[in-house]
Amino acid sequence: MSTSTPTPSVVPAKTSPGWQRKLSHLLGPLALLGPPGVWLLLLLVVPTLLILQLSFVPGIRPGQPMDGFGLGNYLNIFQPIYLQVIWRSVFFALGSTVLTLLLGFPVAYWIALMAPKRWQNLLLVGFILPLWTSSLLRAYAWITILRPTGVLNSFLSTLGLPTLDLLNRSGAVFIGMSYSFLPYMVLVLYASLEKLDRRLLEAAADLGASAPQTFWKVTVPQTLPGIAAGCLLVFIASLGDFVVPELLGGASSMTVSRLIYNQFLGATRNWGLGSSLSMVLILAVSISIALLIRYGDRDPESFS
């Protein structure tokens, strides 16, 4: 790649004619933005347009006549069965988002506001360290724990408690996803809570607000942008997640990403359907991002 690394070494002479100066003005941006732009265009924009195109060829699969153009794939998606899959993906994503919020908020709150100052950084780092490890292995760890004869059930039965049957169903997916994405939530919430103006909390307490009142009336509204950002991050990540539902979900938790995977590398090879599902997924994510940007822009005004 070294050949494409530009070195704008040509310094324009002061007397250069107009077009040359214009060229040299263009040279800088081109040199800096050209190569990455071309790369993104080739390997991101063009491919996305290609699957957009492919998504309009009903039921296209490699090895088949390339005829027809239509909304067949999209109409297909509106069959109850696929709507159910989409709904299930959204449900998993929403559920994991709520779970991570419920688990993450106290942790972030504690680290940001209650833990001793000098430990804060270390605690935070400790909490997000698992993100550095392979997501596959973290999901795999849960198989060991949740399988019917796994660690959890051995533990429960030694205590004389009834065993739990969690693997290969929704419960395992929620657990796996929440575990995978909790660090993101904590990180975002921490950043938001850390900026919280403590004087407001003190003021509220001075004015006689109880602790829950202070929390709900001051802390939560103040950190709402952070909560929204964290939720969105987790939502998007879990909506597109493949590893956790594939490994922990078993036969009864098909999600959009698993379905797409199956259309391309799995048994059914329906590239048309797969492409249109990808487009739906991209659309869903874009909409949630658009919502956040609108929402995020309004926030500062309404709360300042």
Added chain:
Amino acid sequence: MYLPILILAFYSFNASRFSATWEGFSLRWYSTLFNDSRIFAALQDSLAVAICAVGVSAVLGTLMAVGLARYRFWGKGLYRGVSYLPLIIPDIAIAVATLVFLASFAIPLSLWTIVASHIVFCLAYVAVVVSTRLSGLNPHLEEAALDLGATPTQAFLKVLLPELMPAIVSGCLLAFVLSMDDLLISSFTAGGGANTLPMEIFSRVRTGVKPDINALSVVLILGSGVLAFVAEYIRYRGDQRRSV
């Protein structure tokens, strides 16, 4: 947070073939692991992909971040938007799109197609991290250098680059970890016998729970733990120096 990891670590020393029953301490899974040439071949592929992708991304990402911060031009919003896309679009959609693209142009899949597709998202992450640092930088430094007679290249290399270095390094680390962890994009773009570590782990996990994977987890977690610790330490030192 660490409980599942610790359980994996615990059972990697289990003599039994099945995870749930404890049958005494044993290191046999570690010896199985270290004699497993497939795992090492996969690790090699993964490292090759990550290093190449991150190396290219470091250059391209920095250029992009600097370019976006410096110039105004028609379509800049679009350009910036596109550069954020890899962070937003789910992996599976990127993977599928890349596969269709490569198949369309009859580009034979190989290790290099994995590298090319990894550069897309690595580039984006590096650019984002560098952009953040750029926005907090004093723009007058570079101007001063130019006023003092430095060529734009000199100003870039001698003034801007050292200032950006911490951001570039942390962006690269992030990209490296993500590249090493990527399963989907690699699976869709791998060919020519290329097999990355996550792909190998995935196929093994799917074919059953075996203690040598536990052992592998422990080794990998230790490895990435050390890496993470070093990275955080560097960042911590950097923060301290700046605040002093």
Added chain:
Amino acid sequence: MNTRKPRFYPGRSPRIANTRRGFLQLSAAALSGAVLSNCARNLADVSSEDSTSGSAAADGGTLNVYSWANYHDQELLDSFQAKTGIEVIVDTYDSNETMLAKMQAGGGSAYSIIYPSDYMVTQMIEFDMLTTLDKSRLVGLENLRSQWQDPVYDPGSAHSVAAVWGTTGFVYNPDNLGTTLTGWDYFWENGGSLNRQITLLNDVREVMGGVLHSLGYSYNSEDPAEIEEAYNRLVELKPAIANFITNGWEDQVSSGDVLVSMAFSVDALSLVAENPDIEYVIPETGSSLWTDAMVIPKSAPNPDAAYEWINFLLVPENAASSVERLRFATPNEVAYDQLSDELKADTKLFPPQDLLDRCEGIAPVSEEATELYDQYWTQLTST
């Protein structure tokens, strides 16, 4: 199949442009027409590339094999390497469709030997993906039983050499199940109590076909009503299904995580050999009877090594010793004669003729039927 239509995959027809015009006119994408027309013509053309343009021409010393799990062990690979100096790298897949998807997507350009099953051999021949074998380079073909010298799926063995055959059945631990299993019907009779206690193969034709067969229909039914009936039976069974997996059930059955797993005889019998508590049963009504054959894809980077490999496995001694270790049924008559009496008498490995008569091979079905199967399969796995 209508070969006059422009085809998506080999895509050499100039008429493609006409069918695409509609899209191009509608396309608002700011993309040059050349890019788009290029893409559709070549889509998935990678796999049919000539070996001359293959990327892996450099590795003359290695042979990449794409195969099912449990067909090779280190001993076999080592003895091959000792004899020929060629290093073998085996990657595995868990269904024919997965393999085909990978090959069509272009991810299989490194493989010089693949082991598709019978019906998939036919399909790959139709897709023009396989090399016509040069019989003068093969030694020992006459050792195969006559039925595999001229199989239905590949007349005259022009593109494939039969390597392994077997049945499909169920693996279970009688102590855990509390009864002996005889066939599919058990699942519906006891469906309620089998909450996520069984695994089925991750294989469209095997699972759908197995149910079709248990209903008295053919594995290769193309009748939409029959296929739908089988689908409905499976939907009924869905709560009992823990997962669709071809490999990986071994631990789960052994540890008791699941009660019954549907499995290919090869994988099942190697587990039985390891763990005598486990039993393999072929449904009384018969199962599928499959043959996995060695083929050389057109994209093979190292066809010479591929021929060496096929010849090596045609040697009766090599085939027989693999069977002893890996427990698969061999189509090689001479190798069969060399097996130990114990193996020859193993009715699970070599089922008696009357049971074999009740079994049925999976054959390719029409494109419409394939789509129907795929559609029901997607729905089944999605509910």
